Amino acid sequence: MLPSSLWLLCLAAIRVRSQTTNQAISFTNTFSTLSSIPTSDFTGSQFTYISPTGQSTLSSSSTSISSYGEASNSTATSNATATSSSTSQTTRSSSSQSLFAIGGTVSATGTATGSRTSTAALPSNTLPCNNYPEFCNRKYSNITEVCAHNSAFSIKNNAASNQALSITDQLNDGIRMLQGETHRVNDTIYNCHTSCSLLNAGTWQASLETLVSWLDQNPYDVVTWLIVNSDYVWVENYTASVEASGIMPYLYIPEFRPQHRDQWPTLGEMILSGKRVVMFMDYNANPASVPYILDEFTHMWETPFSPTNQSFPCTQQRPPGLNQTVARDQYMYLANHNLNTAIDIGAITGSGSSSLLVPNSAEVNVTNGQYDQFGQLEAARSNCTAEWDRPPNFLLVDYYNIGDPGPGSVFEVAARANGVTYNRRCCGITSQSGSSSMKISFAALGAAIVFSALLAW
Numbered sequence: 001m002l003p004s005s006l007w008l009l010c011l012a013a014i015r016v017r018s019q020t021t022n023q024a025i026s027f028t029n030t031f032s033t034l035s036s037i038p039t040s041d042f043t044g045s046q047f048t049y050i051s052p053t054g055q056s057t058l059s060s061s062s063t064s065i066s067s068y069g070e071a072s073n074s075t076a077t078s079n080a081t082a083t084s085s086s087t088s089q090t091t092r093s094s095s096s097q098s099l100f101a102i103g104g105t106v107s108a109t110g111t112a113t114g115s116r117t118s119t120a121a122l123p124s125n126t127l128p129c130n131n132y133p134e135f136c137n138r139k140y141s142n143i144t145e146v147c148a149h150n151s152a153f154s155i156k157n158n159a160a161s162n163q164a165l166s167i168t169d170q171l172n173d174g175i176r177m178l179q180g181e182t183h184r185v186n187d188t189i190y191n192c193h194t195s196c197s198l199l200n201a202g203t204w205q206a207s208l209e210t211l212v213s214w215l216d217q218n219p220y221d222v223v224t225w226l227i228v229n230s231d232y233v234w235v236e237n238y239t240a241s242v243e244a245s246g247i248m249p250y251l252y253i254p255e256f257r258p259q260h261r262d263q264w265p266t267l268g269e270m271i272l273s274g275k276r277v278v279m280f281m282d283y284n285a286n287p288a289s290v291p292y293i294l295d296e297f298t299h300m301w302e303t304p305f306s307p308t309n310q311s312f313p314c315t316q317q318r319p320p321g322l323n324q325t326v327a328r329d330q331y332m333y334l335a336n337h338n339l340n341t342a343i344d345i346g347a348i349t350g351s352g353s354s355s356l357l358v359p360n361s362a363e364v365n366v367t368n369g370q371y372d373q374f375g376q377l378e379a380a381r382s383n384c385t386a387e388w389d390r391p392p393n394f395l396l397v398d399y400y401n402i403g404d405p406g407p408g409s410v411f412e413v414a415a416r417a418n419g420v421t422y423n424r425r426c427c428g429i430t431s432q433s434g435s436s437s438m439k440i441s442f443a444a445l446g447a448a449i450v451f452s453a454l455l456a457w
Contacts, residue, residue, distance in 0.1 A: 046232045048283055049319045050258075050295045129220050129267040130176055132420045136268040140222065140278070141261045141332050144381075144417035146410050147177035147226070147396040149338045152191035152201040159358045160199040162338070162398045167207060169428035170400065171214045171223070174411050177394050178211065179226040180204075184233050189241050194230075204238075208245035215250055215276060222267050224394070226296065226334075227281040235281055235290045242279075242292070250277040251292035258298035260330040282318075300332040300393065303384075306357060308340050310367075310375040314384040328388060335392035337380050339367045359398045368397055369404030370412040376404065377413045391417035401427035 129136040135143055148170045150162035163170065167178060182204050183192040191207060193199035201207075211223065227238065242248060252275035256263050270276055278294065285295035297319040304317045314335065316327050327333070341360040360367070369376035377395060385391045395414060403409025408426035415422035 046283070048232075050285070050287075050298050127220060129271060130222055131174055131424065132418070134418070134420050136271075137266050139262070139264045139266055140270065141264040141393065143267070143393070144391045144414045145176040145224070145394055146174065146400060146414050147179050147224075147334065147394045148175045148400050149336075149396045149398050150180045150191075150193065151175070151178040152180050152207050153193055153199060155199055155201060158199050159356075160193040162193075162359055163401075164399055165401055165428035167210050168214055171211070171218070171221075173401070173408075173427045174424060175400060176222070177224040177226060177396075178207075179228065179396065180207070181228040181230045182238075184231050184237055187237075189238055192230075203241070205241035205245050208241060208247050211277070212246045212250070215247075220271055222270050222276045222278070224278045224280070227279065227293070229281050229283045232283050235284055235286050235293050238281075238293065239290060247277060248292070249274065251275065252278050253291045254294065257287055257291075258295070261332055300334055301327050302334045303336050303392075305336055306340050307336055307338065308342060308357070308360075310339060310363070312337055312375070312380040312383075314380065314387050332393040333384075333388070334394040334396055335380060335384055336396050337367065337377055338396055338398040339363055339375075361399060364399045364402050365404045368400065368402055368410050370409035371404065377410055378416070381413050381417055385417070 126133050127136065130143070130145070148163055148167075151167050151170060152163075153161045154163040154166055155161045165173070170178070180191055180201075181193055182189050183196060184190075185192075185196055189204040190196055191201035191204055193201075208225075211225070215221070215223065229235075242251075252270060252273075254263075255265075265273075279292060280294045280296040280299065282296045285293050287293070287295060301316045301322055302318045303312070303314055312335070316322060316324070316333070322331070339360040340357045341362075343356045343358060363375070366375050367377065370378050372378050372382055377397065381391055381395065395410065395417075397410050400410050401407050408422065408424070411424065411426060412422045
């Protein structure tokens with residue numbers, strides 16, 4: 001039997017051809033996921049879900065901005081009360097902040113001061129936060145952002161890739177949640193899909209460094225990073241990469257643990273404090289030990305993982321057993337809207353049952369579409385909003401740069417959820433021509449056939 005990595009090479013060649021000729025690929029028989037995480041009930045021993053207990057009180061400082069854009073700090077404390085139960089919170093005190101691009105200074109209590117007396121309304125902010133001025137005074141938890149599924153997996157001609165453009169392109173285009181599967185190999189964390197022999201997109205630290213470089217050039221943006229801990233290792237294995245990458249000064253530590261949906265700061269507050277990266281981990285986070293890597297499933301829930309159902313039901317899957325009232329009132333949520341195709345490798349090789357789940361790129365323009373039609377992102381947003389009385393906080397997609405009617409459709413859907421107007425250009429760099437892609441795909445397929453013959457010989 002050929003190794004899975006070889007079959008991925010063959011599938012990449014076939015997939016590029018199907019994209020060029022605008023034909024869908026049809027696969028049947030057994031179902032399996034390319035990820036190491038199963039798509040069932042997520043209740044095995046490797047899946048740990050935190051039930052926080054205990055409390056502590058910390059102090060923090062508030063930040064205000066002057067009429068010239070200079071930040072000033074003033075310390076403040078407040079009393080916090082918490083109960084001791086399975087759902088209790090760890091709290092720290094904080095004070096409110098306001099963001100103004102022009103006008104007088106703002107004190108820690110939110111009172112504006114200036115060099116003259118006026119009864120006129122305070123000037124409205126025109127400085128965009130995450131591309132929209134309206135977001136500056138909106139809570140982090142009250143905004144819908146687009147998430148690039150497996151952000152680092154933009155490896156050309158690999159069927160396990162999930163994106164076509166780089167992390168830098170993604171951020172420039174408006175992606176504000178980066179996400180990806182990681183594996184620990186020889187004490188180093190890598191961006192790998194299922195295994196590093198199938199797809200290796202380099203070290204996780206290098207991806208963090210890319211984000212740091214972008215943040216340095218974009219001081220009014222807040223970015224979320226969702227770590228998929230595919231080997232279920234302890235979170236402490238990630239700290240060396242974090243510390244070496246230079247991202248530490250940007251990492252946000254919540255005021256509450258866990259932090260409920262109505263307790264998050266505004267984007268303006270986060271920008272003024274400099275803490276502009278929120279980092280989550282799906283499994284084995286330990287906020288007591290590593291407070292800047294938040295446990296995902298005490299802060300947000302997800303719709304069904306690795307969906308193959310084009311109707312994209314907006315049901316809550318992870319964490320399992322979450323009380324629906326709690327999910328609605330206290331949690332943010334992420335909608336998985338990345339359509340997958342199950343490929344029966346066993347049927348192809350004639351050697352037992354072996355299958356892979358890969359992105360359904362033949363349907364990606366429909367999947368990422370901005371119309372309220374079956375299978376499209378806008379339909380899923382609309383359905384989720386109707387079912388949960390609010391839109392998803394994050395829309396997770398493959399190949400965000402492709403859509404219907406064209407590039408930028410995923411950002412149009414997010415803008416509608418947020419009640420703002422999307423008018424930016426998208427996306428990234430110009431893609432290869434069809435003839436060039438065809439040449440590369442057939443070259444890859446030819447190499448695979450030759451290698452297969454050598455193995456058989």
